[in-house]
Amino acid sequence: YIPFFLILFIYFSGCFTPAAQQSRMPLPALLLVGPSSLYYWYLVTEGQIFILYIFTFFAMLALVLHQRRKGLALDSNGLFLLHSFLLALLLILAWVGWLWNDPTLRRKYPGVIYIPEPWAFYTLHVRAAPAAAAAT
Numbered sequence: 001y002i003p004f005f006l007i008l009f010i011y012f013s014g015c016f017t018p019a020a021q022q023s024r025m026p027l028p029a030l031l032l033v034g035p036s037s038l039y040y041w042y043l044v045t046e047g048q049i050f051i052l053y054i055f056t057f058f059a060m061l062a063l064v065l066h067q068r069r070k071g072l073a074l075d076s077n078g079l080f081l082l083h084s085f086l087l088a089l090l091l092i093l094a095w096v097g098w099l100w101n102d103p104t105l106r107r108k109y110p111g112v113i114y115i116p117e118p119w120a121f122y123t124l125h126v127r128a129a130p131a132a133a134a135a136t
Contacts, residue, residue: 019071
């Protein structure tokens with residue numbers, strides 16, 4: 001995943017324009033932020049690559065702050081990527097918050113960084129639920 005996130009960051013670094021020409025995201029792009037964020041959420045949670053993701057996101061934020069001092073702002077492509085990463089982070093936080101007190105997943109994913117995989121949740125709770133209902 002390192003080359004993937006490195007390429008995303010390199011692409012992001014080219015998404016700046018003079019602030020006077022700052023563009024906005026068109027409506028179709030705004031509608032695609034959700035599916036894009038879901039993709040990043042799934043990639044990070046199932047791939048267990050939160051550290052790589054969060055470092056890339058912080059690097060993107062640092063680059064935005066650095067470029068603002070130069071009088072540059074994000075174009076619509078950069079805004080799309082930044083908003084997708086931000087919404088993905090919110091989805092990850094909601095996912096972790098929802099499953100925070102699950103004792104089985106806590107045993108499976110010990111440690112400071114607790115991000116359960118969607119497949120582990122599915123096999124533990126969703127797929128097992130119909131079998132448990134049929135047994136009773």
